[in-house]
Amino acid sequence: MRTRTLTLVSRKGENTTVKISQRAAALAPSPTLAMSARAKALRSQGVDVISFDVGEPDFPTPENICRAACAAINRGETKYTPASGLPQLKEAIVAAVNRDLGLDYSPQQVCVSNGGKHALMNIWETILDPGDEVIVFAPFWVSYPEQIALCGGRAVIIPTRGADDFQPDLAEVRAALTDRTVAILINSPSNPAGAIFTEPTMRGLADLAVERDLLLVSDEIYKHILFEGRRHLSPAQLGEEVKERTILADGVAKTYSMIGWRIGWLIAPPEIAKRAGDIQSQETSNPNTPAQWAAIEALTGPQESVEAMRAEFERRRDFLVPALNAIPGVTCNNPGGAFYVFPDVSAHLGRNLRGREIPDSQALAEYLLEEAHISTVPGSAFGSEGYLRLSFATSLELIEEGVRRLETALC
Numbered sequence: 181m182r183t184r185t186l187t188l189v190s191r192k193g194e195n196t197t198v199k200i201s202q203r204a205a206a207l208a209p210s211p212t213l214a215m216s217a218r219a220k221a222l223r224s225q226g227v228d229v230i231s232f233d234v235g236e237p238d239f240p241t242p243e244n245i246c247r248a249a250c251a252a253i254n255r256g257e258t259k260y261t262p263a264s265g266l267p268q269l270k271e272a273i274v275a276a277v278n279r280d281l282g283l284d285y286s287p288q289q290v291c292v293s294n295g296g297k298h299a300l301m302n303i304w305e306t307i308l309d310p311g312d313e314v315i316v317f318a319p320f321w322v323s324y325p326e327q328i329a330l331c332g333g334r335a336v337i338i339p340t341r342g343a344d345d346f347q348p349d350l351a352e353v354r355a356a357l358t359d360r361t362v363a364i365l366i367n368s369p370s371n372p373a374g375a376i377f378t379e380p381t382m383r384g385l386a387d388l389a390v391e392r393d394l395l396l397v398s399d400e401i402y403k404h405i406l407f408e409g410r411r412h413l414s415p416a417q418l419g420e421e422v423k424e425r426t427i428l429a430d431g432v433a434k435t436y437s438m439i440g441w442r443i444g445w446l447i448a449p450p451e452i453a454k455r456a457g458d459i460q461s462q463e464t465s466n467p468n469t470p471a472q473w474a475a476i477e478a479l480t481g482p483q484e485s486v487e488a489m490r491a492e493f494e495r496r497r498d499f500l501v502p503a504l505n506a507i508p509g510v511t512c513n514n515p516g517g518a519f520y521v522f523p524d525v526s527a528h529l530g531r532n533l534r535g536r537e538i539p540d541s542q543a544l545a546e547y548l549l550e551e552a553h554i555s556t557v558p559g560s561a562f563g564s565e566g567y568l569r570l571s572f573a574t575s576l577e578l579i580e581e582g583v584r585r586l587e588t589a590l591c
């Protein structure tokens with residue numbers, strides 16, 4: 181257990197010790213943001229660092245969306261909205277899910293939050309009690325286990341491997357279920373591997389959820405960034421019985437390059453959506469009002485920019501994956517979606533590079549940042565040692581230069 185006290189230093193230099201909660205003491209800060217901060221610090225010293233660490237599209241938010249926010253402000257749409265979001269936005273969300281996935285929901289099933297991350301937090305707060313367990317597949321997005329722990333729950337980690345295209349072994353999932361298991365978390369396409377669960381995997385997990393009376397929490401934030409003509413598969417599309425126990429989490433951040441606008445949502449059975457909205461009404465009230473109007477434009481306005489950004493991500497992936505595989509000791513799966521690659525670099529662990537011992541992916545990421553000036557995130561941050569995550573939300577020129585630096589640093 182980490183320390184439960186904090187030492188505060190006053191302006192006069194005197195120390196005071198205060199108590200903090202177990203929750204705050206146990207929380208691990210986001211390793212991806214930590215890596216980003218280190219890269220920024222180096223950059224501020226004038227070092228030319230290439231960022232492969234960030235999870236934000238490098239495109240500006242499309243103009244029509246920005247204009248809609250300005251228009252909302254000019255109309256005076258700057259007041260509170262209902263805590264769980266504008267009715268017009270809820271309508272737009274259910275219409276978009278119907279258009280994209282053929283699923284029918286009512287606006288009462290939606291709770292709009294301050295980003296997809298907040299939507300997920302609302303889900304855990306609504307469904308978890310202390311000691312409850314959630315099945316989480318590694319490599320996982322860094323916030324899942326920490327959010328679950330903040331709500332008193334426990335993430336039960338099931339490893340997946342690049343060699344299996346990051347598909348879970350269903351027998352392993354079954355063996356991990358206990359009478360405390362409340363939900364199975366699905367993130368397809370995934371951060372950090374860009375992995376897509378196949379239909380048999382998805383059906384296997386859905387069958388388990390029905391058999392054991394579990395919820396499926398499906399984080400679909402990357403569902404519009406798919407490659408080679410793939411179509412998104414949501415567990416909610418696997419029949420009414422599965423849909424009734426599925427909670428969708430989504431948002432505008434990645435699809436519309438709206439990371440800073442902080443609009444996300446959950447779609448759930450009405451009773452769950454209502455509870456989540458009640459929690460939000462006490463915690464934050466509504467998400468930013470002009471940003472909600474911008475999200476309406478994003479969902480209902482022209483969609484060409486979504487395809488343009490997706491196509492550019494695919495172009496970058498098509499350069500990056502073969503270039504990584506050409507580096508000795510690096511094996512990289514071809515991601516089916518999202519904007520990350522998760523190469524296996526285990527062949528380089530245990531080496532001594534330029535006089536530095538590299539026992540693990542953390543040491544490798546630090547070496548690459550300090551010696552090659554490329555920032556990556558160690559696989560250990562995502563629960564999968566032996567890998568690195570590289571985001572390709574950066575220009576092709578920088579990706580080309582970054583791969584050159586990586587190769588020189590490793591060979």
Ligand SMILES: Cc1ncc(COP(=O)(O)O)c(C=O)c1O
Pocket residue numbers: 235294295296297298321367370371399401430431432433439442443444
């Ligand atoms: C898998 C996954 N889910 C959810 C989110 C949250 O997105 P936001 O809170 O920016 O909408 C992210 C952001 O990086 C993510 O990678």
